Amino acid sequence: xKASNMLTPMVLLVSIMLMGGWxxxxxxxxxxxxxxxxxxxGVFTTDAEGAVLYDSNxxxxxxxxxxxxxxxxxxxxxxxxxxxxxxEFEAYQxxxxxxxxxxxxxxxxxxxxxxxxxxYQEWKK
Amino acid sequence: MKNNxxxxxxxxxxxxxxxxxxLQPVQAVEVKLSGQINRAVMWxxxxxxxxxxxxxxxxxxxxxxxxxxxxxxxxxxxGVVWENEFQSxxxxxxxxxxxxxxxxxxxxxxxEAYFVMPFGKVSxxxxxxAGNGTSEEDLSGTTVxxxxxxxxxxxxxxxxxxxxNEIATIGNTRSNFDGLSRNDRVRYDTPKFGGAxxxxxxxxxxxxxLAARYSGDFDGLGKITAAIAFVDANKRADPEYTQIxxxxxxxxxxxxxxxxxxxxxxxxxxxxxxxxxxxxxGYKFDIHAIAVEYGVTEDLAQxxxxxxxxxxxxxxxxxxxxEFYGTYRMYELDRNGTSNIEDIRQVMVGTRVKF
Numbered sequence: 001x002k003a004s005n006m007l008t009p010m011v012l013l014v015s016i017m018l019m020g021g022w023x024x025x026x027x028x029x030x031x032x033x034x035x036x037x038x039x040x041x042g043v044f045t046t047d048a049e050g051a052v053l054y055d056s057n058x059x060x061x062x063x064x065x066x067x068x069x070x071x072x073x074x075x076x077x078x079x080x081x082x083x084x085x086x087x088e089f090e091a092y093q094x095x096x097x098x099x100x101x102x103x104x105x106x107x108x109x110x111x112x113x114x115x116x117x118x119x120y121q122e123w124k125k
Numbered sequence: 126m127k128n129n130x131x132x133x134x135x136x137x138x139x140x141x142x143x144x145x146x147x148l149q150p151v152q153a154v155e156v157k158l159s160g161q162i163n164r165a166v167m168w169x170x171x172x173x174x175x176x177x178x179x180x181x182x183x184x185x186x187x188x189x190x191x192x193x194x195x196x197x198x199x200x201x202x203x204g205v206v207w208e209n210e211f212q213s214x215x216x217x218x219x220x221x222x223x224x225x226x227x228x229x230x231x232x233x234x235x236x237e238a239y240f241v242m243p244f245g246k247v248s249x250x251x252x253x254x255a256g257n258g259t260s261e262e263d264l265s266g267t268t269v270x271x272x273x274x275x276x277x278x279x280x281x282x283x284x285x286x287x288x289x290n291e292i293a294t295i296g297n298t299r300s301n302f303d304g305l306s307r308n309d310r311v312r313y314d315t316p317k318f319g320g321a322x323x324x325x326x327x328x329x330x331x332x333x334x335l336a337a338r339y340s341g342d343f344d345g346l347g348k349i350t351a352a353i354a355f356v357d358a359n360k361r362a363d364p365e366y367t368q369i370x371x372x373x374x375x376x377x378x379x380x381x382x383x384x385x386x387x388x389x390x391x392x393x394x395x396x397x398x399x400x401x402x403x404x405x406x407g408y409k410f411d412i413h414a415i416a417v418e419y420g421v422t423e424d425l426a427q428x429x430x431x432x433x434x435x436x437x438x439x440x441x442x443x444x445x446x447x448e449f450y451g452t453y454r455m456y457e458l459d460r461n462g463t464s465n466i467e468d469i470r471q472v473m474v475g476t477r478v479k480f
Contacts, residue, residue, distance in 0.1 A: 026320055
């Protein structure tokens, strides 16, 4: 390998080592992979990984109530807390609007993670 | 020695999996179907002639995928991935002068089983080699139409001189040196240590790949992802070569993003060591993403070749699973002893719909 060609790999390597040093400060995340199917809900599905053909947990899980699906994430995305009656419906409408506009944002990603986490908690019970 | 290492790795992994699986009852099973349609209209001009094509965007081809996983006990998850692409008139296979629908190709992409355990993940079958994707880290939100693998959108279009003589295709003169792509391999990934992962894989022809990846989300600074890989193609390639490639992408909280990718190949018995440099500057906001790029590969098809491109891309994601995109790219080739090589210009507009 020509010496000049070594420059780029060395720069990349040093960059990664520096970032490794920062790794205590950064929160890990799964970056998107170029060329792959996006990790997000599709046009027919709400699940980021596709349509669920079979889920052994589903039968044992109680159906999600509005108070479970409408809650405040740690990112402060302001999904309304559960109330009752018409106020709850209005809050739900607001949340739907937020959900539509927030696709692709870090808050939306965190919300999806939060949903998965809640599902996992239910499954563990 | 290398062969022994990978044989040992695969045998020991298998034994470990069998031991860990034990005879525990199945705790959770999931089977999922997903896929995407990615079609575009592409106009290209080679300096002498132009053409409009209806293509399958090879940046992220039309495909479907079955995935299944099962948590067999508290510490072991077993999964399978089966992914096929089905492309009619792929964008990287067309050239000026083609007047029909080209070919339809049904290709296997991933056929693998994996085992996630406390000490990492072991995968076996056809799938990403450890180095695949390491030159393609990109947080710009525009990879569906523009990323470091520039040959995917028009790799078979020929550079021609002003007498219409064929010189070389874009694909022959460009590479981002991104590992060994997908291959039949055994792969091991460590667990994430604060966002960092190490991977190794061995494939046919005694080839192997080593990779390191890092991704972290920093308050105020935004997201950073980086990767680097070393590849020894060994007898898998003729002539044999070793290769190193990597990329870094940074998405600031403001939406401004920067991506760089580079790699080089050390080819046996030649003095030609091709190298690639690629950079992209973008801005991502709300449902929009825009970016500009510049890339150059030197010495790949011939010594002293300089094949470069400039590009502009826009992607909008109005609804869940739906993207619309457009791009303009210009390709140039400088070759020693060959003059009057025409530039290639390309415009592509299309949509990717995930299901």
